[in-house]
Amino acid sequence: MTALLEVEDLHVEFRTRDGIARVLNGVGYHVDVGETVAVLGESGSGKSVTAQAVMGILDTPPAFVTRGSVRFHGEELLTASAERRRAVRGAGVAMIFQDALSALNPVFTVGFQIEEQLRTRRGMSRSEARARAIELLDLVRIPHARQRVREYPHQFSGGMRQRAMIAMSLALDPEVLIADEPTTALDVTVQAQIMDLLAEIQRERHMGLVLITHDLGVVAEVADRIVVMYAGRIVEQADALSLFRSPGHPYTEALMKSLPRLDAKGTVLDTIKGLPPSLLRIPPGCPFHPRCPRARDVCAVDVPAPVSLGLGRISACHFAEEVLHG
């Protein structure tokens, strides 16, 4: 069975003045129909770059895809023609971004920006496109959509802008939606509204949803499967319940312990010593070994291969079984 969207062994490097930054070093995951996959990682882990490579919106130079495969319904996208990629973008796989204010064009009305794709890609007339834009704004629960469609992004509040961007991404009925930190810039009560909206739309349309985030709380509430990234690699993949109950990689384990909890007043938090590595100089062996409390000699030498822990769980740690069982 082919997955809806499949990323395999993806390598991306950024050729910079300071040297080659190996941003992705063999990333692979897949999304099925109606599934929510959360990609969890800290800044610099490569979670957004993976999404940009899938969408074909990496800036080259400095970014170069050096190896790997991105398949949509089994069709290879990385080697596809620019025309074919453009056809898939938006209609097959759409994306929403963290900062809606900079992702929207300030000199065009919100309506125009939604209508533009309907007119160029679907051949709709102005009035048809306007009607559809109003429907879409209604769908994402923007009040008074009929008036709002004529307004500019700066006239919208943060939450409304994010809704408008969701409306725009849904215009061509995509099968996969990639949401890159969709609620990070929003307040917590608005974040809850947007996450509910995304979940509802996804259910109704059986979309595949890739949710890129650093927030363990958001992940716990919506993800079916979780992909944990560190230094351009996937260190662990598991279903949400198992991952939170018993992490299979020391990084995931440490990340969870370092989180202050809403439901308890803590004393001293466990911390992860040191810093994430510079992508210009990723340490040999396991990239996490300098910070890992479980590291042994082998970790500094051999890159751990992903091992299966059963039930679709994968961990890239030499001692995965040991971590899993405490």
Next chain:
Amino acid sequence: MVKHAGPDPTPPDPSALLEVRHLVKHFPVTRGVLFRRAVGQVRAVDGVSFTLAAGETLGVVGESGCGKSTLAQVLMLLEPPTAGTAYFEGRSMFEMRGGALRALRRDMQIVLQDPYTSLNPRMTVGDIVGEPFEIHPEVAPKGSRAAKVRDLLDVVGLNPEHINRYPHQFSGGQRQRVGIARALALRPKVIVCDEPVSALDVSIQAQVMNLLRELQSEFGLAYVFIAHDLSVVRHLSDRVAVMYLGKIVEIGTEDEIYRHPTHPYTQALLSAVPVADPALRGQRDVIRLTGDVPSPIDPPSGCRFRTRCWKAQDLCAQREPELVDRGGHLSACHFAEQRSVVP
């Protein structure tokens, strides 16, 4: 500009290190270029009162635009208040001049949110951390400064050898440590922390939170800890104030606010925070607010939360609820009622 309602009849609370009474900060909204005229007021802080004891942490939470950062600016005397009084060790802060003011500025320090913009990129960390001594030479005579700066870097967990490095040579978490070292230099009694960990990654955030906690017990510091992350605030605070549109809507001990909140806004805020436990999915008491926070230029009449509140009645539009004891701690809701929303 500053209105003081004459001498306040009640004397300041002797047990409080810092006491704030009815603090107001309005910013004028102006129109026109040549003849600027005020067309309205942004009521950023609109009547805030609280006390802070020595060695205590008061958490201040609220969404963007609730006035929490303006509160920090006014407390640090970076912005003059529109009205209200504040006492530091029993003396009125806003009336201090000369030597008393200099001493006050030593006793109160601030740590800012963004470690990338709050450090001068052209100064070495040694100069940044040592700069407070230029202004207050009585704390450290010239010859001893370099040693003091090294000590401070060591205290916040930075390598003292790095005294001659520039901010860009440090990571975000390390820069925040530099900011903390600078705040500690003059041995203050209060540090106002304005979103000190929100720009940091999870694994780094925990390091900085632990550091703040250690420093508090070592130096007996009091913190006003401002943040939007309710988990972070719970972790560090003894008492918590919840702000909405320039007002404190509920204030109490950490335990009271998180386990027995009585104000609908606090309840909604707590219920909106995602909890990192997938087993609780669909089992939590979820309150979803509709709409956004109204504009602080023209806040709703009566209770400011009523436009988003599911309990609102006519009374809420007519009379503003006072912040008084309603079931164990202070809450500003006519219909205050306990509801536990945190699992």
